[in-house]
Amino acid sequence: MRKAVCPGSYDPVTNGHLDVFVRAAAVFDQVVVAVLINKTKSSLFTVDERIEMLREVVAPYPNVVVDSFHGLLVDYCKTNDIPAIVKGLRAVSDFDYELQMAQMNHRLAGVETFFISTNPLYSYLSSSLIKEIATYGGDITGLTPESVRTRLYERVAEREH
Numbered sequence: 001m002r003k004a005v006c007p008g009s010y011d012p013v014t015n016g017h018l019d020v021f022v023r024a025a026a027v028f029d030q031v032v033v034a035v036l037i038n039k040t041k042s043s044l045f046t047v048d049e050r051i052e053m054l055r056e057v058v059a060p061y062p063n064v065v066v067d068s069f070h071g072l073l074v075d076y077c078k079t080n081d082i083p084a085i086v087k088g089l090r091a092v093s094d095f096d097y098e099l100q101m102a103q104m105n106h107r108l109a110g111v112e113t114f115f116i117s118t119n120p121l122y123s124y125l126s127s128s129l130i131k132e133i134a135t136y137g138g139d140i141t142g143l144t145p146e147s148v149r150t151r152l153y154e155r156v157a158e159r160e161h
């Protein structure tokens with residue numbers, strides 16, 4: 001079975017992420033969406049909440065599963081017998097860092113990285129921008145799955161009280 005991992009923070013998942021998962025799932029037998037557990041980075045949603053939202057949105061795709069990991073991505077790949085990483089590339093600004101990580105992951109463990117060119121509809125999306133817009137009451141319709149949009153507005157409102 002050809003497996004690939006789509007690693008990230010997913011705080012929260014956007015339609016841009018989902019587009020990458022679905023396109024990767026058309027090429028690989030199984031796609032593992034792996035949420036990084038990063039205790040040093042502050043997040044709006046807990047890892048469990050992010051996993052729950054991800055599981056909801058990938059439910060229609062039987063070969064996409066959700067998991068979490070901590071430590072090095074290549075160690076997660078080794079433990080789970082995953083030879084490939086799939087990332088979305090939004091713009092040239094993503095490229096330098098993504099190339100550096102891809103080369104390092106290959107150097108560390110021979111894990112290959114495949115880049116999917118982001119759908120231009122979503123090339124300007126990022127979880128941070130979406131959180132900022134939601135925080136100030138802006139309209140994020142169409143930028144995240146519906147269930148995520150609802151939770152985002154709820155969380156932002158909770159934070160205000």
Ligand code: PNS
Nearest residue numbers: 007008009010036071072073101104105
């Ligand atoms: O969504 P993000 O936060 O941009 O995702 C970054 C992520 C999780 C893909 C990257 O930080 C990562 O792979 N972290 C795991 C630690 C690791 O393996 N670091 C060495 C990278 S060469």
